[in-house]
Amino acid sequence: MKTLVSALIAGLLMGFGLSLSGMGDPKNVIGFLDLFGNWNPRLIFVMGGAVIVTFIGYRFVLKRKTPLFDTAFHLPLSQVIDTKLVAGSALFGIGWGLSGYCPGPALISLNTPSIEIFTFVGVMAASSMLTRFVVSKNAKSDEA
Amino acid sequence: MHPFLLSLIGGAILGIGAVVLMATLGRIAGISSIAFSNLQEKWRWAFVAGLVIAPQLALLITGSNGIGAPVVSVGALAVAAVCVGVGTALSNGCTSGHGVCGLSRLSVRSLVATLIFMGVAIATVALTKGF
Numbered sequence: 041m042k043t044l045v046s047a048l049i050a051g052l053l054m055g056f057g058l059s060l061s062g063m064g065d066p067k068n069v070i071g072f073l074d075l076f077g078n079w080n081p082r083l084i085f086v087m088g089g090a091v092i093v094t095f096i097g098y099r100f101v102l103k104r105k106t107p108l109f110d111t112a113f114h115l116p117l118s119q120v121i122d123t124k125l126v127a128g129s130a131l132f133g134i135g136w137g138l139s140g141y142c143p144g145p146a147l148i149s150l151n152t153p154s155i156e157i158f159t160f161v162g163v164m165a166a167s168s169m170l171t172r173f174v175v176s177k178n179a180k181s182d183e184a
Numbered sequence: 185m186h187p188f189l190l191s192l193i194g195g196a197i198l199g200i201g202a203v204v205l206m207a208t209l210g211r212i213a214g215i216s217s218i219a220f221s222n223l224q225e226k227w228r229w230a231f232v233a234g235l236v237i238a239p240q241l242a243l244l245i246t247g248s249n250g251i252g253a254p255v256v257s258v259g260a261l262a263v264a265a266v267c268v269g270v271g272t273a274l275s276n277g278c279t280s281g282h283g284v285c286g287l288s289r290l291s292v293r294s295l296v297a298t299l300i301f302m303g304v305a306i307a308t309v310a311l312t313k314g315f
Contacts, residue, residue: 046208047227051234052241053201054213054280058250059242061194062187065252073309082191087283089195090202094288097203107210114211116276119293128274129282129300135267136301137308139256142279143216143272146265147232149251151239156254160261167269168220175273 042109055148061086064148066140073137124175194250202285205231214281216272271301 062068062082071080107113136142141149141160149157202213209227211218219232239249254261272278275297277286282301286294 043209043227044230046204047230048234050201050205050208050213051231052238053204053234054198054215055201055235055238056242057194057196057198057201058235059194059239059248060197060246060250061191062250063194064239064250066255067252070255070309073305074313075306076310077313082187085188085191086195086198089192090199090284091195091287093196093199094202094284097199098206098285098288101203101207107206108208110208110210112210113206114209115289116212116291116293119291121293121296124274125276125293125297126300128271128276129297130271130304131267132271132275132278133301133304134308135264135269135271136279137305138267138312139254139261139264141254141261141264142268143219144235144278144280146268147215147219147235148239150236151249152251154254156258156261159258160254160265163262163265164269165220167266168216168273169269171270171273172221 046109054144057090058144058148061089064145066145069136069140069142069145073140198280199284202280202288212281212285214277214285216268216278217276217281220269220273275301 058064063086068080068082071078072083074080101107102113132142139160143164146157146161146164150161205211205213215235218228222228239251243249256264268278272281275282277294277297279301282291282294282297287298
């Protein structure tokens with residue numbers, strides 16, 4: 041129960057932050073990415089605010105031995121910079137630049153659903169899950 | 185309120201949410217990874233529910249839900265969604281996972297990811313504006 045409530049609160053905070061930030065409006069995102077055109081710098085302030093708070097918060101939180109409601113921190117161990125990272129990041133950049141949506145803003149937009157939003161979220165979800173499935177199968181067959 | 189200040193505060197609250205997730209469940213607040221892997225774990229559904237409900241709270245408290253309509257066609261959205269879905273799964277992160285959490289952990293991997301997706305996104309907008 042504590043786990044569910046904690047996750048809900050974290051999601052509410054992140055969603056609320058996204059709503060305030062202006063990132064829920066793809067016009068603002070594309071405006072920020074339009075670096076060589078009509079530049080809208082708002083995303084800088086979003087990233088700045090988020091990274092400063094998270095950096096400071098993590099420094100305190102990660103000093104503890106364990107999180108409050110789990111037995112260990114689940115931190116990514118890999119520092120490998122491989123083809124998947126580079127190609128995946130580039131592909132993500134294309135999609136973000138085309139639509140102005142990344143996963144968070146797309147999900148909060150489900151609050152005001154439309155054919156367009158359902159399409160984006162549905163296709164994104166299916167693509168993501170299928171990719172993860174394929175990647176994990178390849179990883180298993182590499183081990184064999 | 186000036187849009188820059190609103191964005192800064194929104195970003196800060198986003199950060200608080202990420203810190204809360206780390207403090208309570210010990211997890212990176214990478215929205216793509218939370219929402220699209222290990223969906224048998226119920227906390228992920230609670231997290232996404234929070235995301236989807238939040239604009240309602242924003243509407244109540246500030247008078248705006250902060251959501252704007254899509255600016256490209258359904259077809260373009262579908263193509264973009266494949267790119268975002270496959271791309272974030274391959275790179276194991278997105279703007280929240282790599283851009284906020286990864287950078288906050290001083291992760292070189294996340295820095296590389298962030299520089300690449302930012303750069304490519306900027307190039308994509310520059311190229312598509314020509315059409």
